[in-house]
Amino acid sequence: MNALSDTPPEFEQTKTQKPDRVYFFGTCLIDLFYPDAGLSAIQLIEREGVNVIFPQAQSCCGQPPYNSGYREEAIQVAKVQMDALHESIPVVVPSGSCAGMMKFHYPELFKNHLRAKQAQAFSERIIEWSAFLHRVLQIKLEDLGQPTRVALHTSCSARREMGVTEDGLALLRQLQQVDLAEPERASECCGFGGTFSVKQPEIAASMAADKCNAIKQTGAEMLVSGDCGCLMNLEGTLKKSAEYSSAHTIDSTHLAQFIWQRVSK
Amino acid sequence: MSAPFRDQAIHALQDEQLRENFRGAMDFLQGKRKAVFSDTIELENLRQQGHQIKAEALANLPELLEQLDSQCSKNGIQVHWAETPEQACEIIHGIIEQNNGKLAVKGKSMVSEEIGLNHYLEARGIECLESDMGEYIVQLAQETPSHIIMPAIHKSKSQIATLFNATIPDTPYTENVDELIGTGRRILREKFQKADIGISGVNFAVAETGTLCLVENEGNGRMCTTVPPVHIAITGIEKVIPRLSDLPPLLSLLTRSATGQLITTYFNLISSPRKPDEKDGPEAVHLVLLDNGRSRMYQHPELRETLRCIRCGACMNHCPVYTRIGGHAYGTVYPGPIGQVVMPQINGLDQQGEMTEGCSLNGACGEVCPVEIPLPDLIRKLREERVQPQPAESPVNGAGSHRTRVEATAWRFWRWVYQHPELYRIVTWWATRLGSMLPNRLGPWTRTRVKPVIARQSLHEIMRERSNQPD
Numbered sequence: 011m012n013a014l015s016d017t018p019p020e021f022e023q024t025k026t027q028k029p030d031r032v033y034f035f036g037t038c039l040i041d042l043f044y045p046d047a048g049l050s051a052i053q054l055i056e057r058e059g060v061n062v063i064f065p066q067a068q069s070c071c072g073q074p075p076y077n078s079g080y081r082e083e084a085i086q087v088a089k090v091q092m093d094a095l096h097e098s099i100p101v102v103v104p105s106g107s108c109a110g111m112m113k114f115h116y117p118e119l120f121k122n123h124l125r126a127k128q129a130q131a132f133s134e135r136i137i138e139w140s141a142f143l144h145r146v147l148q149i150k151l152e153d154l155g156q157p158t159r160v161a162l163h164t165s166c167s168a169r170r171e172m173g174v175t176e177d178g179l180a181l182l183r184q185l186q187q188v189d190l191a192e193p194e195r196a197s198e199c200c201g202f203g204g205t206f207s208v209k210q211p212e213i214a215a216s217m218a219a220d221k222c223n224a225i226k227q228t229g230a231e232m233l234v235s236g237d238c239g240c241l242m243n244l245e246g247t248l249k250k251s252a253e254y255s256s257a258h259t260i261d262s263t264h265l266a267q268f269i270w271q272r273v274s275k
Numbered sequence: 276m277s278a279p280f281r282d283q284a285i286h287a288l289q290d291e292q293l294r295e296n297f298r299g300a301m302d303f304l305q306g307k308r309k310a311v312f313s314d315t316i317e318l319e320n321l322r323q324q325g326h327q328i329k330a331e332a333l334a335n336l337p338e339l340l341e342q343l344d345s346q347c348s349k350n351g352i353q354v355h356w357a358e359t360p361e362q363a364c365e366i367i368h369g370i371i372e373q374n375n376g377k378l379a380v381k382g383k384s385m386v387s388e389e390i391g392l393n394h395y396l397e398a399r400g401i402e403c404l405e406s407d408m409g410e411y412i413v414q415l416a417q418e419t420p421s422h423i424i425m426p427a428i429h430k431s432k433s434q435i436a437t438l439f440n441a442t443i444p445d446t447p448y449t450e451n452v453d454e455l456i457g458t459g460r461r462i463l464r465e466k467f468q469k470a471d472i473g474i475s476g477v478n479f480a481v482a483e484t485g486t487l488c489l490v491e492n493e494g495n496g497r498m499c500t501t502v503p504p505v506h507i508a509i510t511g512i513e514k515v516i517p518r519l520s521d522l523p524p525l526l527s528l529l530t531r532s533a534t535g536q537l538i539t540t541y542f543n544l545i546s547s548p549r550k551p552d553e554k555d556g557p558e559a560v561h562l563v564l565l566d567n568g569r570s571r572m573y574q575h576p577e578l579r580e581t582l583r584c585i586r587c588g589a590c591m592n593h594c595p596v597y598t599r600i601g602g603h604a605y606g607t608v609y610p611g612p613i614g615q616v617v618m619p620q621i622n623g624l625d626q627q628g629e630m631t632e633g634c635s636l637n638g639a640c641g642e643v644c645p646v647e648i649p650l651p652d653l654i655r656k657l658r659e660e661r662v663q664p665q666p667a668e669s670p671v672n673g674a675g676s677h678r679t680r681v682e683a684t685a686w687r688f689w690r691w692v693y694q695h696p697e698l699y700r701i702v703t704w705w706a707t708r709l710g711s712m713l714p715n716r717l718g719p720w721t722r723t724r725v726k727p728v729i730a731r732q733s734l735h736e737i738m739r740e741r742s743n744q745p746d
Contacts, residue, residue, distance in 0.1 A: 036734045038693070042706060043727050045734035052738075064738040066700075069693040075686050077636055079658035083690040090694050118652075166637035199595045203635025210633055211719030212285045216294075216599050217635070218723065246724025253725070 028146060031061040033101040035091070037108045038070035039238035040264075047238065047264030051104040051139050054270055058147045062102075067094035073111040076119065078205050085119055092116075092125070092132050100146075101132075104139040104266055105237050106168020107204075112136045114171055138168065140236050140265060144177040153185040155272040161191045161230035162265070163221070163244060165237035166199050178236050178265055185272050191228035193221070202243035218247040225260060233262035279606060280629045287604040293429060297601050300428045304592040307535025308643070325528045326647040328521045329583040332513075336573065336582075339482040339515045340564065346485025350547040352560045360390035363565050367392060367474070367507055370561050371401055374505050376471035380463075382489065382496035383407040384476030385423050385586060386509050386565055388608045389621075392474070403474070404466050406495040408459050415442050421602030423609060424533045424588040429601050463495065473499035473557065477510035478585070479525060480562070483518045487562065489543040490529060497541055506557040508545070511565050513582040525585060528645035532589040568621040574670040577656050581616050583646045590640035590650055596633055605630055612640035612650045619657055624673030628661040703733045 032055065040048040052062045068091055076084035091112070095101050103109035113136040120129035143149045162182060164175040182190055201207060201217025222244060225233055233248070235241045245262040252259040263271075287293060312318040332339060344354045357363035371379065379401060381387065393414075396403045405414040409426035413419065416438055420426030427435070432450045439458055440448040446458055475496055479488040487508050489496050500506045516525065530536045549556030572581050591597045591611030602610035607618040607627060615634060619627045631654050640650040657671070662682070666675025692702050710729025717726050 036738075041734045042703060042710075042729055045730045045732060045737055048734040049737055064734075064742075066735060066739060067696040069696065069699045072693075075689065077655060077658070078686070079655070079660070079662045080683075080686040080690075081659055083686045086690050087693045090696075094696075166635070166639070170638040170642055197639075199635050199637035199639065201595070201635060203637065206632070206635040208718075208720065210281060210284065210596075211722065212281070212288055213596055213599060213633065214635070215723040216288050217595055242727050243724065246720070246727060249725040250721075250723055 028058075029060060029100055031063060031099050032142070033095045033097070033099060034062045034064050035068055035071070035095065035101055035103045035108065035112075036064065037103065037105045037238065039242065040104060043242060044238050044264055044267075047267040048104060050264070050270030051102075051266035053274075054143060054149070054266060055102065055147070058143075058149060060147070063097075063099075065094040071108040071111040072119075073108065073115075074204055076111065076115060081119065085123070088112075088116055088119060088129075089125065092128060095132070095135075098131075099135070100137050100142070101135050102137055102139050102142045104264070105239075106138050106165045106172045106174055107237050107239055109136050109138040110167035110171035138172045138174045138177070138236070140177040140181055141172065141174045144180050149181070149184075151181065151184040151269065151273050153187045153272050154274070155185070155187055157187045157189070158232060159189040159191050159228070159230045160232045160234055160268070161193050161225050161228050163193075163200060163225070163233060163235040163237075163240055164196070165202075165235065165240045168236055169197060174236070178234075181265070181269060182234070185269070188272070191230040193224040193228050193230075195220075195224060200240045200243050202239045204239065207243060214243075215247075218243050219251075222247045222251065230260060232268065233260050234265045234268045235262070236265045238264060280604070280633055283604040283606055284600045284633065287600040292431065292434075293601055294599060296429055296431050297598050300425070301592050301598045304535065308532060308589060308592070309535075311531045311535045311537060321524055321528055322645055322647055324524045325585075325645050326583070328516060328525060329585070329646045332516050332521075333573070333579060333582055335517070336512070336515070339517060340512055342482040343480055343485060343515050344564075346482065347487075347562055348485075350485045352485060352487070352545075352547060352562050355561060355563045356566075357563055358566045360565075360567055363390045363509065363563055363567075364392055364395040366563055367509065368396060368399055368401075370505065370507055371396070371472050374471060374559075376401060376505065378466065378470045379403045379472040379474050380406050380466055380470040380495075380499050380503065381410070382473070382475035382491065382499040383410055383426070384474065384509060385420070385608065386476055386511055387474065388420060389511075389567065390509075390565065392509075404463070404470075406463050406467070406499055407491075408456065408493060408495075411459055411463065412438065415439075419603070419608070421610065422588055422591060423586055423613075429603065463498075467498045467502050470499075470503040471505065473501075473503040473506045475499050475506065475508050477508050477514055477562075478529065479522060480510060480515045481517075481519050481522065482515050485546060486519065487543075487545040487560075488522065488526075489545065490526065490539050490541075491543070492534075492536075492540045494541055497543055500543060500545060501555050501557065504558045505561070506545075506548075506559070507561045507563065509563040509565060511567070512569050513584070529585050529587050532587040532643065532645040568672070571670060571672065572620050578616075578620060578653060578671065580648050581613075581620065581653060583648050584613055584617070585646060586613075587645055589643045589645060593639040593643045595637060595639065596635065600633075605633070612654070613648075616648075616650060616653045616657065619661075619673070620671060622672075623676075624657065624661045624671060625676035626673065628657070628673060628677050631657045631661065700735065703735060707731055707733055707736070 072084040072087040116129040200221045201214035207214040393403045412427040421429040478490045548560045597611040660671045660674045661677040663675040
């Protein structure tokens with residue numbers, strides 16, 4: 011885990027190499043709950059002249075059973091992803107959490123396995139979506155939207171494993187009409203944590219409530235995140251609290267969808 | 276399924292004063308650490324150095340312990356080995372009896388909490404007074420420490436004022452911190468003079484020279500180790516380090532990680548009892564080396580990393596779960612992330628495996644650990660050991676104890692769906708068509724959140740349609 015640096019060295023090397031084609035790994039949450047975020051992420055890549063391949067055989071990175079201690083189940087599902095994304099081209103992942111799983115935990119998962127080498131090579135092709143746009147494509151964004159104030163929430167995996175907080179911020183800073191707000195304790199976990207939010211719902215809820223209060227205090231009109239797990243948690247909490255008060259409500263969306271909407275009107 | 280950890284966490288979450296106390300204290304400590312490690316390159320170098328020293332110590336643990344034993348003995352320190360808490364208590368009680376001890380003063384020692392020493396001695400008629408101010412407060416309140424460095428951090432100034440007023444005779448209620456400390460100091464001074472026995476922990480035990488190191492701020496540790504005629508130090512076997520030259524980096528990491536201090540007020544190096552030409556110091560020094568499950572941890576190739584811990588508490592200070600529920604909610608001697616790793620290994624996953632679920636795997640603890648213990652990975656590993664299908668193959672106590680047929684079947688079903696693209700396609704097709712029929716209440720999730728909305732078309736389906744369209 012690259013704990014403190016926001017720029018893992020492996021990405022520095024890929025900075026100038028713009029690929030012709032990339033795989034897109036949609037993640038299971040995007041697939042079922044936020045497909046528009048996935049589509050926006052794909053369209054932003056395609057706009058830069060890169061072909062996006064979306065293999066239908068992909069499903070989930072395997073993190074839920076892995077974090078719950080069901081290693082064998084995680085291995086079996088991880089194999090399917092490695093097979094579906096087998097060509098030696100970058101795999102772009104619109105989630106720091108799934109990207110972290112594939113990049114840092116696949117090698118561990120397969121360490122005593124016949125597929126150890128494959129897992130290592132696979133992990134080296136993983137790149138988180140905002141880092142791909144910012145570092146590899148070096149995308150230039152033209153903001154066509156109305157002035158707004160936005161807060162970015164970076165997932166713990168995106169921040170601590172993938173080190174991509176800066177990439178998300180850099181993309182948002184390119185949007186001229188977007189005023190960036192930094193919530194208090196921005197680096198603290200929102201309380202989602204996959205099965206954690208189900209197994210410890212009370213602690214998770216208290217973390218989410220604090221996070222939402224900090225976001226509200228910034229006066230932001232919109233919350234964006236590069237991770238749909240956090241988004242689902244925070245969005246659900248914000249909407250629930252809005253049910254009880256008519257004051258200042260905050261919309262939320264995936265970073266990709268937000269950017270796509272700002273640049274494609 | 277409710278469990279002790281979860282019940283206690285819920286209870287703690289309802290205590291607003293407690294949450295406020297912890298939030299304030301943890302924000303303060305996080306800020307202090309950040310300020311004192313402002314040079315991130317220096318910090319990374321130091322962490323690597325700390326990691327290496329402790330890794331080297333672990334790689335040679337049996338040899339270093341033998342060396343420590345022989346060096347200490349050469350210096351006149353009497354070394355005792357204890358495999359279990361009971362043995363450690365018996366040894367300490369035996370030493371006290373031999374010296375006709377009646378009153379022991381204690382410096383801060385988490386290992387003594389681990390073996391339940393106070394209760395053991397009190398039951399045998401020996402008064403055992405905590406002399407660390409935080410420990411003293413906790414003892415007065417008949418509680419246990421809620422943090423390994425700051426035992427009374429869960430209490431506010433006014434709560435301590437109330438406690439002193441209620442339990443110490445002739446003490447008026449005051450929230451003046453200097454006065455409160457003055458009261459504690461007055462009582463402790465009297466006890467230091469009368470005590471027969473001084474008990475302390477050990478932060479580092481240097482094998483090369485047979486030196487016991489003690490880090491502290493209040494001077495009470497030095498009182499305990501120099502004033503009474505007998506000093507008994509107790510430590511876990513993992514605290515041994517190879518050389519005296521390993522001390523400066525480890526000490527710096529410890530104090531900066533724990534309280535954000537560059538150095539502490541006191542740093543004691545104890546290498547022998549009082550020598551003939553010396554004016555102070557105890558006549559006898561004993562060292563009790565405790566195993567209590569540590570050699571079992573040592574056998575596991577990954578969980579062995581647990582033993583690198585230098586007990587700074589930084590993982591607690593940065594844990595968003597600990598910040599909200601505090602140390603007592605864990606119901607264990609060591610709380611927070613390191614507690615979640617240590618306690619199930621000491622007492623067995625069957626007894627304390629539940630607490631490994633009190634973690635969102637956010638990684639904040641691993642990020643700040645001064646010796647780079649991959650705490651989230653170890654917590655995940657313990658979860659895996661907990662539901663192991665072949666527990667006989669694991670060196671972890673209580674492995675496989677939480678495997679249930681229901682959960683294992685659920686994950687097998689999950690795997691079955693996500694492993695077979697055609698099946699996944701059918702399941703998502705139905706989910707996207709019937710998603711709107713989901714009830715608005717979905718267990719605990721919707722208690723504080725609205726239900727998530729399943730899209731009408733999955734990304735798979737959108738992309739399938741897209742690829743079928745002619746360009």
